[in-house]
Amino acid sequence: MKKLSVNLGSRSYEVAIGSGLLAQAGRYLNGLGLGPQVVIITNPEVRRLHGQKLEESLATAGLSAITLEVAEGEEQKSLETAGWLYNELSRLSAERSTPILALGGGVIGDLAGFVAATYMRGVPLVQLPTTLLAQVDSSIGGKVAVNHGQLKNNIGAFYQPRLVLSNTSALKTLPAREFANGLAEVIKSAVIGDGNLFAFLEANLDSIKGQEGEALEEIVFRSARIKAAVVEKDETDQGLRNVLNFGHTVGHGIETASGFMIGHGAAVAIGMLAAAAVSQRLGLFGEDELARLKALIHAAGLPTEVSGGKVKDILAAMRHDKKIQGGRMRLVLPRAIGDVIISDEAELSLVEEVLTG
Numbered sequence: 001m002k003k004l005s006v007n008l009g010s011r012s013y014e015v016a017i018g019s020g021l022l023a024q025a026g027r028y029l030n031g032l033g034l035g036p037q038v039v040i041i042t043n044p045e046v047r048r049l050h051g052q053k054l055e056e057s058l059a060t061a062g063l064s065a066i067t068l069e070v071a072e073g074e075e076q077k078s079l080e081t082a083g084w085l086y087n088e089l090s091r092l093s094a095e096r097s098t099p100i101l102a103l104g105g106g107v108i109g110d111l112a113g114f115v116a117a118t119y120m121r122g123v124p125l126v127q128l129p130t131t132l133l134a135q136v137d138s139s140i141g142g143k144v145a146v147n148h149g150q151l152k153n154n155i156g157a158f159y160q161p162r163l164v165l166s167n168t169s170a171l172k173t174l175p176a177r178e179f180a181n182g183l184a185e186v187i188k189s190a191v192i193g194d195g196n197l198f199a200f201l202e203a204n205l206d207s208i209k210g211q212e213g214e215a216l217e218e219i220v221f222r223s224a225r226i227k228a229a230v231v232e233k234d235e236t237d238q239g240l241r242n243v244l245n246f247g248h249t250v251g252h253g254i255e256t257a258s259g260f261m262i263g264h265g266a267a268v269a270i271g272m273l274a275a276a277a278v279s280q281r282l283g284l285f286g287e288d289e290l291a292r293l294k295a296l297i298h299a300a301g302l303p304t305e306v307s308g309g310k311v312k313d314i315l316a317a318m319r320h321d322k323k324i325q326g327g328r329m330r331l332v333l334p335r336a337i338g339d340v341i342i343s344d345e346a347e348l349s350l351v352e353e354v355l356t357g
Ligand SMILES: NC(=O)c1ccc[n+]([C@@H]2O[C@H](COP(=O)([O-])OP(=O)(O)OC[C@H]3O[C@@H](n4cnc5c(N)ncnc54)[C@H](O)[C@@H]3O)[C@@H](O)[C@H]2O)c1
Pocket: 043, 045, 046, 049, 072, 073, 074, 077, 104, 105, 106, 107, 108, 110, 130, 131, 132, 133, 134, 137, 138, 139, 140, 141, 142, 143, 144, 153, 170, 171, 172, 173, 174, 175, 178, 181
């Protein structure tokens, strides 16, 4: 088991990472003085796979838990579902001291976190992430939100959890596509801030894909540490936190152009390679390092390029992006593996060039 803390003054909290952690949730909550009544927010599939472990652990620790299930899917990140949860919390007489436990992936974490931030002006939030993406990215940092209208994550808050318990054994039941999604964010973390993590991924990819406990714990820990460090320097996203968007500017264009048929991780993978290739063309990033990145992304089971015909659609989607103005955009560009800069040097035409290959 590994631990790290996210240091944000009075909003500081611990992230614990390891196998079998759900079974210890009750003990952790007692340690923080949270309870005796708690509310778990999850979805049916995650509850079926992992709910019982959590419920047993809470009961053993003398906590009484009620589980609220929301249906599967990104569309549940809505004000409507939040409204239903507020009703349920009122019906259960949940108080300001009643903690909400978010058991699931990023969808559950963002939704339950948003409800925790707003119900009675805020109740304690505990993140129990069960996807690789949620363990390395969304459960840490306090961004909670629902989607509204056409826009994603546009109604939300910065609301830090009191605790994050990342149970790496829960990842064993994750579908391969979801695991690959998370691996893309792990590779992102390595490129933006940890060259040793990158080397570890290169050397241990088979164990990681084979879900070996120690290797998983290592990559979740190292990625979480990078996210925590960025959040500590820029809790409310004033600029520095943008480094976490490495691969995401082009990635969003790819997701949009595909009508969201291409998964987030796959899109980010291609986006990271595009940004790295742009950086190489600008003379900032070495050709050998670009080749290493491409080899790792490929070995991780993620795509390295888009089919030629799609490039026009991707560029069109990027031109529509409000963050991209006058053909120039802010891109996170690697200077080395483990070191990036934020630059507005690159033009859209250069992105087109590298995507076309
Ligand atoms: N708050 C942030 O900082 C932040 C950062 C990145 C992404 N996000 C958000 O996260 C969301 C994506 O999160 P995600 O990738 O975890 O997707 P997700 O929450 O939809 O989970 C993916 C799928 O895996 C299932 N699942 C979860 N855990 C499982 C397990 N252990 N075994 C089997 N199946 C399991 C879920 O039911 C779902 O079908 C998006 O809404 C995105 O906006 C937020």
